[in-house]
Amino acid sequence: MTPPPDDRHSQFLRLYVAHEEALLGFVRTLVPSRDDAREVMQEVAVVLWQRFEELHDASGFRPWAFGVAKFKALAWIRDRRRDRLVFDEDVLALLAEEVTEQADAYEQERRALEHCVGKLEPAQRKLLDAAYAPGARIDALAAQAGRSPMSFYKALHRIRLALMNCTQRVLAEEQWS
Known part of the structure; x- marks a missing residue:
């Protein structure tokens, strides 16, 4: 049973906000600048919201969102292929795979550092x-x-x-x- 629209919206927002920082860090590893990453993140957020009803288990949000972010970042790079500072798609795929595998560890390190800075x-x-x-x-x-x-x-x-x-x-x- 699909939750009412307001509940779906709230659930999406909670999940997105919980994972937004990790997603931004992931996208940031794939594109040249912070501004580029923010541009890609806007596209990622739109796609995640548009396709949120396809996600049947909230516990799968993070890997699903990382997959969308990877494809959006690769599409952004492909559109800017003329720029000599853009990595080859094979290199980006390797980077994306590595960051995806390390995302939980990076998040733990970030939280630990935040705790220590506090x-x-x-x-x-x-x-x-x-x-x-x-x-x-x-x-x-x-x-x-x-x-x-x-x-x-x-x-x-x-x-x-x-x-x-x-x-x-x-x-x-x-x-x-």
Whole structure:
């Protein structure tokens, strides 16, 4: 029995939002830029919604969505074949296969990193956010903070190491629980 349209819409939105970040990451590995990935993702969302009634088991949403995303990304690339920066379809198929196989692991790593970033001291978080802001320049950030660029780099390096260690610990704990 097909759920009423409002329930179907709600179910779709819940599933799409739960997997959107992983889908975007997947598409991002196949196309040259973030803007291109967002363009492809718009097409993916439309197709997923249009064909949502074909999905009979919600637990199969992720692999189904990844399949749609793969085909949409490949179609986007095929349409832009004239661009010399686009990978050959065989290379893209290999990348897509690898990313699909690793998607769950990447998602676990992303969640672990997000958890660890949340545990940073406010000053460390501020430094990290500033360093990874679009267009950020370490020399300018260091000058704003009244530090030398080298001390800024060292502080950022220590934060990165702490995040790496924390992420590895969280992943190891999840593996044994």
